[in-house]
Amino acid sequence: MSIEKLGEWLQSSKNTVIVTGAGMSTESGIPDFRSVSGWWNHIDPRTVATTEALTENYALFHEFYKLRIEALDKAAPHEGHSILADWEQRGIVSLVATQNVDGFHQLAGSQNVEELHGSIRSIRCHRCQQAAFIDDFKRKASCPQCGGTLRPNVVLFGESLPQKSWHIVMEAIKRAELVLVIGTSLEVYPVNQLPMMTKGKTVYINLDTSQYTVPFDLVIEGKIKEVLQQIPI
Structure with missing residues (x-):
């Protein structure tokens, strides 16, 4: 019944925003962060x-992110990503805001995507911000411009979110008639505040x-891909 109701809401909404988290990518074979089998149960973030690890223990920092980048080479977007891209093409979805850094939404065909935690697929120098190649990071090369340390263009703990993306998402959420929050534990500030910024209907879809703790108008528990496949729209 809940899935049918969501289908009705999607069809009637003139402005729908999607917010996705790590659970959106686990079905592509990417480990999440806070579940029993997640990254952070094996490695203390x-x-x-x-930034401290980046500057004081670069060997550990580099090994962790190199492994994450190489894991992407063996993974791909799943049908759930493609469904969201199709909804955008059909005018059902206006924006996807994601906490994920894997770029799967764009690879699946979504055009209007804001990456709130950056992208692991792009590399920059931590010192001078010069863009660099991902292969340079993999082989632990220094910045070709200033000799500084290379890093993925992701938001590390203690760093601020990209302000331009945050502002775009926040304004879109405020205007939205429907907000779907998919595959996130809603434990990370400030993204966990987004569902409370809208006057529209809110839906939470997650395996767990x-x-x-945020009140939603509709809650659907299940595997992301399976839930999205079942929505009649």
Whole structure:
């Protein structure tokens, strides 16, 4: 019944915004962060995904992100990503805001995507911000311009979100008639504030819905791809 209701809401909404998290990518074979089998149960993020690790323990920082980049070579967007891209092409979805850094939404065909935590597919120098090639990062090369340290263009713990993307998403959420939050634990500030910024209807779709604290108009528990495939639209 909930899936049918969501289908009705999607058809009647003139402005729908999607917010996705790590759970959107787990079905592509990318580990999430906070589930039992997630990254952070094996690696403390405070020792790896920080500016301190970048500057003080680059070997560990580099190994972690090199492994993550190489994991993407063996993974691809799943049908759920393609469904969201199709909805955008049909005018059903106006924007996808994602916490994911894997670029799968764009690879699946979504055009209007804001990456709130950056992209692991692009590399820059931490010192001078010069763009660099991903292969240079993989082989632990220095910045060709200033000799500085290369890093993925992702938001590390303690860093601010990209302000342009955050502003675009926040304004889109405020105007939205319907907001779908998909595959995120809603534990990370400030993204977890987004569902409360809209006056429209809100929907939460996740494999585990027991932890959410934000009130939603509709909650659907299940595998992301399977839920999206079942929506009658």
